[in-house]
Every structure is written in C-alpha cells, then in structure tokens.
Amino acid sequence: MSEQLEKDNVPFAYEVRYSRRRTLALYVYPDQRVELRAPRGCPEHVLQAFLVERRDWVERKLQEFARRPPRRFSLAEPQPYLGHFYPLSLHQEPPYGVWLAAGRLQLRCRSPEEAPRLLAGWYRRQAETVFAARLAACHQAMAWLQLAVPRLRLRRMRSRWGSCSSHGSITLNLELIRYPLRLIDYVLVHELCHLREFHHGPAFYRLMDAVLPDWPQRRQELRALAGRMPPWPDGGG
Ligand SMILES: [Zn+2]
Known part of the structure; x- marks a missing residue:
C-alpha cells in the first residue's frame, strides 16, 4: 500500500507530538482535535498503520463530542x-x-x-x-x-x-x-x-x-x- 493510500484511510485531521515516550497513544479532545503521541524517530508508516487501526474508535469519539452541546460561560460557575x-x-x-x-x-x-x-x-x-x-x-x-x-x-x-x-x-x-x-x-x-x-x-x-x-x-x-x-x-x- 502506498503512503498516499494509507493517508486516505485516515479521514480526520490529526497532530503528531513526538516525545521521549516508548509507545504510541491517541487522544481525542472535545474540541475535535486528534493528537497522536509518538516516540521520536517513529517511522511514518508505523504512525499511519496505528491510525488506520483505530479510525473507527476515533470517528466514534469525534461524533460523541460533536453531539454534546457546547458548554457556555455561566455567571453561576466559579x-x-x-x-x-x-x-x-x-x-x-x-x-x-x-x-x-x-x-x-x-x-x-x-x-x-x-x-x-x-x-x-x-x-x-x-x-x-x-x-x-x-x-x-x-x-x-x-x-x-x-x-x-x-x-x-x-x-x-x-x-x-x-x-x-x-x-x-x-x-x-x-x-x-x-x-x-x-x-x-x-x-x-x-x-x-x-x-x-x-x-x-x-x-x-x-x-x-x-x-x-x-x-x-x-x-x-x-x-x-x-x-x-x-x-x-x-x-x-
Ligand atoms: Zn516548543
């Protein structure tokens, strides 16, 4: 599978954060950001494969957050x-x-x-x-x-x-x-x-x-x- 094809299999925008960690981890935030944390130097095809494997989970999370009404500023809250x-x-x-x-x-x-x-x-x-x-x-x-x-x-x-x-x-x-x-x-x-x-x-x-x-x-x-x-x-x- 070419890299382009693999990228087509990841239908959401995401951001990669490299750090001194040893494993890959994926985070989905309420503001619809998807963040992939990866060890430094981790090859692109490994990242892609990881994302493809979890695309259903990510899409489910994104939909779940999209359904929640946005929280509004409230004078009642400290x-x-x-x-x-x-x-x-x-x-x-x-x-x-x-x-x-x-x-x-x-x-x-x-x-x-x-x-x-x-x-x-x-x-x-x-x-x-x-x-x-x-x-x-x-x-x-x-x-x-x-x-x-x-x-x-x-x-x-x-x-x-x-x-x-x-x-x-x-x-x-x-x-x-x-x-x-x-x-x-x-x-x-x-x-x-x-x-x-x-x-x-x-x-x-x-x-x-x-x-x-x-x-x-x-x-x-x-x-x-x-x-x-x-x-x-x-x-x-
Ligand atoms: Zn910095």
Whole structure:
C-alpha cells in the first residue's frame, strides 16, 4: 500500500507530538482535535498503520463530542484566576469594574450581559502585569544563558500555550492567566529555551531539564487542569 493510500484511510485531521515516550497513544479532545503521541524517530508508516487501526474508535469519539452541546460561560460557575476558583458576585451599580475581594470576584456592571466582556478585560489586564513579571523572573533564573530579553505578546490561542518566533518574541496564551504561576512559568521557560534551541530536539530537552527539572510534571498538571476549565468569558479575546 502506498503512503498516499494509507493517508486516505485516515479521514480526520490529526497532530503528531513526538516525545521521549516508548509507545504510541491517541487522544481525542472535545474540541475535535486528534493528537497522536509518538516516540521520536517513529517511522511514518508505523504512525499511519496505528491510525488506520483505530479510525473507527476515533470517528466514534469525534461524533460523541460533536453531539454534546457546547458548554457556555455561566455567571453561576466559579471562575479561575492563577489556579484558584472564585465565585462571582454581580452588582448592578457603580463604580463599575472587577475586583478580587473577600474571596470572590466582584463584578460591578450595568447588566449581566456586560459581565463576560468585563471579566475578559480584567483577565487581560491581569495577564499583562503577571506575565511580564514572570517573564522577568524566569529570564533572571536563566541568567547563565545570557538570553536577550524577548518581546512579550498576549493573545488567545486555540491549541497552544505559547510560541516563540525566530525574531525572538514570545507569545503567551491569554488563558494562562487562569492557571497557577508555576504552570505559567513552565510555559515561559519552554518558550525561553526556544531562544537558544529552536526545535524540540534532544538539546532542547537537555536545556529544559537543566532549567526546570520537574517540567514533565508541570506539563502533566497543565493538561489535567485544562480539562477542568470553564469556558472563557465572551466570544472574543
Ligand atoms: Zn516548543
């Protein structure tokens, strides 16, 4: 069977993640992403065969997730900030804004319809301050690498936590502001390591091991927590 034919037998889009693992594993996520985790250097035809063997299972999963109604942002749900979940209190009177007080997120706005956008704006402002401070701290902790201080950008991203451009700027997913600082640091350190090692080769992981020895555990925590996160407030960024 030619490679093209085998690819035709995999009727869904998927993403391959190579790592130091020994076996292949397949994940299907509620947002319809299919992720194949594979040992580094695993030949393409082995990946294809693995996918073909499991195509029915994947399609069943994709259909199952497609049938579930999408979760919507709800003011009744506690909202996370730096890894803590805070109940919301809504007040329809000035002064308008968002405050973290008495263990609750206090939203003061004209109407409940305004609340999600108000909260999203608050997340963004917090992220600007917190991410810049963590970048400075992580950069400092890696001083021996003598990295140039990168430009930091924020935006919401669907399928990644951060990225690093070859021009030396780092983009962090705005949604990270809902996660604990140690997980924000993990993503920042990962992107900072890319300033020295652009690709996910052995040298990159040696660097990660040197800077943040418990990074695999943090990555695990990040994935687990991502599965429990409520929807982001508002449809925009
Ligand atoms: Zn990376």
